[in-house]
Amino acid sequence: MDGSGWSEYRHERLLRRLLLLAFGLAALASGCGGGASNSASARCASPNATFQEATDVGDHREAAVHFTCEGAVLAGTLYLPKGDGKHPAVVWVHGSGETPRLNYGTVVAPLVEDGIAVFSYDKRGVGESEGDCCPNAYYLLAADADGAVLAVRSHPEVDANRVGFYGASQAGWVVPLADARLSKPVAFTALVDGPTVTTGEEEIWSNAAGEEEDGPLTPERKAEATQRLQEAGPSGFDPVPYIKRMSTPGLWLFGGEDKSIPTDRSVQILSRLKRAGKDFTIVVFPDAGHGLVDDVPSAPEAPATLVDWIKKTANAS
Numbered sequence: 001m002d003g004s005g006w007s008e009y010r011h012e013r014l015l016r017r018l019l020l021l022a023f024g025l026a027a028l029a030s031g032c033g034g035g036a037s038n039s040a041s042a043r044c045a046s047p048n049a050t051f052q053e054a055t056d057v058g059d060h061r062e063a064a065v066h067f068t069c070e071g072a073v074l075a076g077t078l079y080l081p082k083g084d085g086k087h088p089a090v091v092w093v094h095g096s097g098e099t100p101r102l103n104y105g106t107v108v109a110p111l112v113e114d115g116i117a118v119f120s121y122d123k124r125g126v127g128e129s130e131g132d133c134c135p136n137a138y139y140l141l142a143a144d145a146d147g148a149v150l151a152v153r154s155h156p157e158v159d160a161n162r163v164g165f166y167g168a169s170q171a172g173w174v175v176p177l178a179d180a181r182l183s184k185p186v187a188f189t190a191l192v193d194g195p196t197v198t199t200g201e202e203e204i205w206s207n208a209a210g211e212e213e214d215g216p217l218t219p220e221r222k223a224e225a226t227q228r229l230q231e232a233g234p235s236g237f238d239p240v241p242y243i244k245r246m247s248t249p250g251l252w253l254f255g256g257e258d259k260s261i262p263t264d265r266s267v268q269i270l271s272r273l274k275r276a277g278k279d280f281t282i283v284v285f286p287d288a289g290h291g292l293v294d295d296v297p298s299a300p301e302a303p304a305t306l307v308d309w310i311k312k313t314a315n316a317s
Contacts (some may be wrong), residue, residue, distance in 0.1 A: 002255070004013070008131045012231075013141075017173070024190045031209075034135040034288045038049075039140075040144070041137050041139075041276075042070050042137075042143040043065075043070075043143050043146070043181070044069035044143040044144060044146050044147030045146075045150075046150075046283055046316060047067035047068055047069055047147035047148075047150050047151045049067040049151035049154055049155075050065070050066050050067075051063050051064070051065055051078070051108065051155060052064040052065075054078075054080050054157075054262045055281070056187070057104075057183070058219040059079075059082065059109075059113065060079055060080060060081060060082060060102075060104065060109075060113070061079075061080040061082065062077055062079055062080070062111045063077070063078045063080060063121065063155075064076075064077060064078075064086050065077065065078050065121070065151060067121075067147050067148065067150075067151040067174065068147070069124075069143050069144045069146075069147035070131075070140060070143055070144075071123055071131070072125075072129065072130040072131030073125060073129070073130045074121050074122065074129040074130070074131075074147070074148070075101075075118055075121060075122055075127065076101050076117070076119055076121025076122060076129075076143060076148070076191070077101055077120060077121075078117060078119045078152065078155065079104055079108055079112045079117060079118045079119070079260040079317060080118075080157060081112050081114075081117065083114070083115075084157070084171065085155065085157070085176050086118060086158065086159035087115055087117045087157055087159060088115070088116050088117070088121070088158075088162035088163070088164075088187070088315065088317065089116060089117035089118065089119060089152050089155075089156055089158045089159070089162070089163045089164075090111065090116060090117075090118050090151055090163070090164050090165065090166040090310060090314070091119050091145065091148045091149050091163065091164070091165055091166065091172070091263055092118065092119065092120040092121075092166055092167060093145050093148075093166070093167030093168075093171035093174050093175050093178070094123045094141075094167065094168075094170065094171065095167070095168045095169030095170045095171060095193075096131050096134065096135060096136075096169060096176075096185065098118075098123065098125070098126045098134055099123045099125050099126060100122045100123070100127040101120040101121055101122050101127065102118070102120035104292060106295065107150060107293055107303050107306055107307050108120070110188050110303075110304075110307045111137070111311065114179055114307075114311050115153070116310065116311060116314055117155075117157070117158055118166075118259060119148060119151070119152045120270060121148055122300070123144075124140070124141070124144055128252045134228065136199075138173050138174055138177055138237055139177070141170075141178075142174050142175075142177040142178035142181060143181075144180075145165065145167075145174055145175065145178040146181060146182055149163055149165070149178075149182065149186060154158040155314075157316035159219065160266045161187065161317065162187050162302065162314055163177070163187055164184055164186045164187045164188035164189060164190065164248075164310070164313070164314060164317075165186050165188075165189045165191075166190045166191075166192070166306075166310065167190075167191055167192070167194065168191070168192040168193050168194065168292075168293060169192075169193045169260070169261075169290070170194075171191060172191050172194020172195045172196060172239065172261075172266075173194075173195065173199065173237060173239050175189055175191060175194070176189075176239045176242035176243045176245075176246060177239065178247075179242070179245075179246055180245040180246070183293075185246070185247055185248055186248060187248055187249075187313075187314065187317040188248050188249045188250065188251075188310070188314065188317065189246065189249075190250070190251040190253075190306060190309060190310050190313075191250070191252050191253070192252065192253045192292045192293050192302070192306060193253070193254065193255065193258065193260070193261065193290050193291065193292055194239065194252060194261075195239075195261040195262070195266055195267075196239055196252075196265075196266040196269045196270055197229075197234070197261070197262055197265050197266055197269070198234040198235055198236045198237060198238045198239075198241060199234065199235075199236035199237045200232070200234065200236035201229055201232065201233075201234055201236075201237030201262065201265070202260070202261055202262070203236075204225075204228055204229055204232050204303060205228075205229055205260075205261065205262040205265075206259060206260050206261070207224050208221070208224055208225035208228045208229070209221055209222065209225040209259040209260075210259060211259040211260050211290075213268070215288070216257055216289070217257040217258070217259045217283045217291065222257075226264070229262055229265060235296070238264075240269060243269075243270075243273060243306050244268060244273065246278065249279045249280075249313050250278070250279065250280045251280075251281045251282065251283070251306070251309045251310075251313075252266070252267075252270055252281070252282050252283070253268060253275040253283050253284075253285070253292050253302055253305065254266060254282075254283070254285070254292075255284070255285050255287075255288030255289045255290060255291075255292055255298050255299060256284050256285060256286035256287060256288060257286075257287060257289050258289050258290045259290065261290070263284060263300075267282055267284060270282050272282070277310035281309065284303060285298070285299035285302055287299070287300070288302065292306075293306060
């Protein structure tokens, strides 16, 4: 999540389902499987980034950024630390729904205050960014994320060798794909509430776990959701082939009582890859749900855990 709160997340998720249905109907009507926006060929190798001069706003600086990907100009803000030098940086990747750029605060401010730049852009079709929002077209979303990385790497005050991804929820599918398609992978990835299961498995879990209902995930509901997950098996977009290609340090934070994604199954996948040699850090907050970095996080210690790992990893890159 991006700090918008649990209630907004539920609204966004409903919107995402409606948009997915509409997108699928449009694809059927066109007879071409989704058109260019859902094509595996979507790329952003030359974002042609432009930067306005950074404005001093007291404890940090801000620069407006524009870059072009797949026919749309996307807009965002680069939050820069005070002082000269080449700074490490993170690029925020959105969760689902109509999500604008992050404001200064939550986990942005602690990073910038410790010398790490943060770039966040309005999602395609939101705010100042052109295009149509919000397709579940992971290739297109990954292209936008890659364009953001390339844009940030070109800024004169950013160390191009120390730029990483940071994202939440839907970013669990987008970031591994984006990283795998960069000619030069990012320095690190930090994902919060990010599924490593297929899109179909996540949908089955969230329906069975009662994501749209109030209240915690009960043991009975969790057992039922686990059984349905096992019976159904994988379907839809699968991030695992791209996670396997990741060669840099990665952090995954999960809530043990998440009703949106199957934490146990996601952790099993990552643990298997970690045993095979991946430099992955996996942290589960047993009593937490989705929204680990919301304005009111489902685990109070989650934001600090995230920030500390990013600072340590970025400075070691």
